[in-house]
Amino acid sequence: MEIQVVKHVLDANLTVANQNREKFRRHGVFVVNVMSSPGSGKTTLLEKTLTRLASELRAAIIVGDVSTTHDAERLARSGAPVVQVNTDAFGGDCHLAAHVIAGALDSFDLSRLDLLIIENVGNLVCPAEFDIGEDAKAVVLSVTEGEDKPVKYPLMFRVCDVAVLNKIDLLPYLEYDRDAAVAYIHQVHDGMPIFELSAKTEQGMEAWLGWLREQVARKRSK
Amino acid sequence: MEIQVVKHVLDANLTVANQNREKFRRHGVFVVNVMSSPGSGKTTLLEKTLTRLASELRAAIIVGDVSTTHDAERLARSGAPVVQVNTDAFGGDCHLAAHVIAGALDSFDLSRLDLLIIENVGNLVCPAEFDIGEDAKAVVLSVTEGEDKPVKYPLMFRVCDVAVLNKIDLLPYLEYDRDAAVAYIHQVHDGMPIFELSAKTEQGMEAWLGWLREQVARKRSK
Numbered sequence: 001m002e003i004q005v006v007k008h009v010l011d012a013n014l015t016v017a018n019q020n021r022e023k024f025r026r027h028g029v030f031v032v033n034v035m036s037s038p039g040s041g042k043t044t045l046l047e048k049t050l051t052r053l054a055s056e057l058r059a060a061i062i063v064g065d066v067s068t069t070h071d072a073e074r075l076a077r078s079g080a081p082v083v084q085v086n087t088d089a090f091g092g093d094c095h096l097a098a099h100v101i102a103g104a105l106d107s108f109d110l111s112r113l114d115l116l117i118i119e120n121v122g123n124l125v126c127p128a129e130f131d132i133g134e135d136a137k138a139v140v141l142s143v144t145e146g147e148d149k150p151v152k153y154p155l156m157f158r159v160c161d162v163a164v165l166n167k168i169d170l171l172p173y174l175e176y177d178r179d180a181a182v183a184y185i186h187q188v189h190d191g192m193p194i195f196e197l198s199a200k201t202e203q204g205m206e207a208w209l210g211w212l213r214e215q216v217a218r219k220r221s222k
Numbered sequence: 223m224e225i226q227v228v229k230h231v232l233d234a235n236l237t238v239a240n241q242n243r244e245k246f247r248r249h250g251v252f253v254v255n256v257m258s259s260p261g262s263g264k265t266t267l268l269e270k271t272l273t274r275l276a277s278e279l280r281a282a283i284i285v286g287d288v289s290t291t292h293d294a295e296r297l298a299r300s301g302a303p304v305v306q307v308n309t310d311a312f313g314g315d316c317h318l319a320a321h322v323i324a325g326a327l328d329s330f331d332l333s334r335l336d337l338l339i340i341e342n343v344g345n346l347v348c349p350a351e352f353d354i355g356e357d358a359k360a361v362v363l364s365v366t367e368g369e370d371k372p373v374k375y376p377l378m379f380r381v382c383d384v385a386v387l388n389k390i391d392l393l394p395y396l397e398y399d400r401d402a403a404v405a406y407i408h409q410v411h412d413g414m415p416i417f418e419l420s421a422k423t424e425q426g427m428e429a430w431l432g433w434l435r436e437q438v439a440r441k442r443s444k
Contacts, residue, residue: 003247017433037259037260037261037344038259038346038371038374038375039259039344039366039368040364040366041365065374066371066374066375066376066377067374067376068348068373068374070373070374071374072369092347092377094316094345094347094348105330119349122259122346122371122374122375123316123345123346123347123348124259124260124345125288125314125316125343125345125348126345126347126348135298141261141441142261142366144261144364144366144389144392145260146261147346148290148292149261151259151289151290151292151343152260152287152288152289152290152292152293152344153288153289154288154289155288155314165343165368169395170366170395172395172397173391173392174392198376201309204376
């Protein structure tokens with residue numbers, strides 16, 4: 001019975017996700033759903049991403065948290081429009097659902113955007129199941145979390161298009177096997193592009209930014 | 223409607239949790255449910271905990287993951303009996319539910335145990351809602367995750383009895399405000415005991431082990 005219920009919730013979610021998707025298509029805005037555990041450095045990554053793309057792309061961000069507006073305050077420093085969603089208002093949901101995004105879209109003029117980033121609730125499990133109408137999904141993993149998270153949380157790595165390995169500035173202080181980490185990712189998602197970077201020092205950021213630029217250009221030309 | 227369904231699932235879970243609790247009471251075994259994000263160092267903490275308590279307490283562990291038996295293999299090195307539960311078999315659940323624990327209990331002779339540790343699925347949101355019949359709940363947070371997770375995931379810190387701040391060996395390489403971290407924890411859970419330690423170097427482990435010993439002794443004397 002529980003499975004039937006879950007199926008119903010996911011079907012209802014997909015209907016709204018498709019409406020979001022159609023809206024994004026109409027306005028030619030590229031939408032990326034960024035997911036990770038709590039504490040992977042997602043917010044710092046996105047703050048730096050928005051700052052570095054500010055002069056070339058019109059970007060905005062929706063940030064989801066169970067509670068607080070800390071992340072929105074940090075992201076606002078980039079100058080990009082930010083909407084904070086707190087799932088506390090939706091029963092403390094552990095993920096962003098499509099209807100929550102649909103509501104947040106009223107805060108933006110989509111016709112004036114090239115890129116919309118959605119920072120999901122910190123959680124490596126549940127958000128993987130919820131389509132929100134995005135063009136691409138990215139998972140961020142901190143190297144401090146160890147190598148084997150992709151095989152322990154395989155759905156997340158299977159559904160995401162790219163992986164970011166963050167906090168590589170801490171590698172000298174960790175027992176971390178880089179080849180094993182990459183092998184685990186490719187074990188669950190063959191050929192998955194991986195961006196190894198430090199959002200803090202900005203080492204390795206360029207490849208990630210290049211990927212985003214490419215996706216935005218492709219979406220615009222459609 | 224969704225809220226009704228969630229209530230039904232939680233009520234059904236509580237019935238089984240109470241059966242587990244009664245079983246634990248009968249055998250005088252102290253049960254602690256250990257929760258955290260993926261990559262907080264839970265498994266290393268528990269491996270060291272079991273190894274250090276091996277000569278004085280009869281301990282066992284149930285370890286939950288969506289997928290893989292990596293953690294069980296690591297924990298087995300301590301010599302304690304280990305049962306791995308994969309929630310893949312239960313629809314990829316993002317938490318351990320009471321019936322999953324009930325099933326795993328068949329693998330142990332509870333009358334021969336003083337301490338049962340349950341390592342939950344890595345997730346700072348969902349496991350907080352599921353009572354599994356435990357005596358105490360502990361949350362583990364890595365200092366690499368930053369200071370503000372307690373206010374962003376308040377339910378977890380509200381329901382847990384103690385917090386462990388792990389990976390303090392990395393503090394020299396992080397921008398981390400220890401006083402802010404403690405203040406955030408106490409903002410959501412006034413007076414919550416906090417154990418600051420490094421499972422890797424074992425610095426600070428003694429206070430955590432002392433807390434466990436005390437709980438076991440208290441349960442035995444009941």
